[in-house]
Structures are given as C-alpha cells and as structure tokens.
Amino acid sequence: MILYGSKAVHIKSEQSKTSTCPSCETQGSLILSVFRRHVHVFWIPLFPIGKKGMSQCQHCKNVLKTREMPAPIRKEYEILKNSAKGPAWQFVGLGMLIVLIIWGSYADSQNKKLALEYIASPMDGDIYEYKIETGNYSTLKVTAVSKDSVFVAPNEYEISKKSRIYKINKPQNYSKLSYGISKNRLKEMYSSGEILDINR
C-alpha cells in the first residue's frame, strides 16, 4: 500500500513554431509540455513541489528532458513554464490541514473555557484529572461543595496513559473518604497544570 509519494500532472503544452528538432532537424515539429508535481498522502494531493517539462518531436518522436534541450528550446520552454498555472486541487491536502488546525485550536480553546467555568463554580460529580508524581494519572471526584471549599474523593486507581483515564473513572473506584480543598487552591491547581482537565 502506498501511503505517500509524488505525482506529476500535465498542465500545459504548446507547439514551438521556431525551434528545430536537434534529432531530425524539422522546424516547428516540437511540442513543449509542462507538468507540475505534487506530494500526496493516501492519494490526497498535499501541495505542489515544482514543475518539470519535456519536448517531443511530432516528426521523429524524439523526446528531450529539460536538461537535454539546446539553449533556444530551453528558453522557449522556460517562458511556457512561467506562464503555466497548475490547478488549485493540488493544494487540497494543505487546505484540509489548515482547516483541521484551526478547528483543533478552536475546540481546544472551547475546552479550556469550559474548564475555567467548572473550576470557578464546582459541582457535585465533577471529575478532576491530574498527574501523580509517579508519572501516572488519576482522578478526584467532587462529593460536596461549600462556600469556600470543595470536597473530593480520590480515585484509588491510577493509569499510565492520559487518554485511558476514562477506564478507571468508575463509581466503585472512589474512596469513601473525602477531603477538602479550598476553592482558591483548586484554581491554583488548575492554573499550574496540576489538574489537567475537568469533566462534568
């Protein structure tokens, strides 16, 4: 299976009226062609990576790569190349990436906004995800909220991957004993990154 690679797309051809074929010396028999290459991933074009070209004689079928072209033909090819525009679809992948990045950063900022709201007004049942000194992750569950403090029951389990925290977030995993954290301390714990995320 091909995951990535590059592909050349034909974008322009023109018959040269003045140049002479170096092989059969017929005048006006050369067709100059320009191709634009693009990088693709999973068959989706990402972005163009430059142009390449060739000429073919209609009379003797001789093909010349750009580096094989005599100076006058090369010059004519360069003019054609500079006037040849490639199709916009060769940028489709790049466009998709930009949209994904913008969407991702928007979703991230919305998530942070919600977390700040949850920290400012805690509710019973809120789950705080945090990192333990051992490098593992665990959770705290809010069991009660008073004027200045939040009471949390610690999860008796921990897990090594942040993305798997949901696996240990089960009612029976939480300690029967809760302890209090001041609301100010809670805000500090979130702003310092001790609390990673809040789920409600």
Ligand SMILES: [Zn+2]
């Ligand atoms: Zn020829």
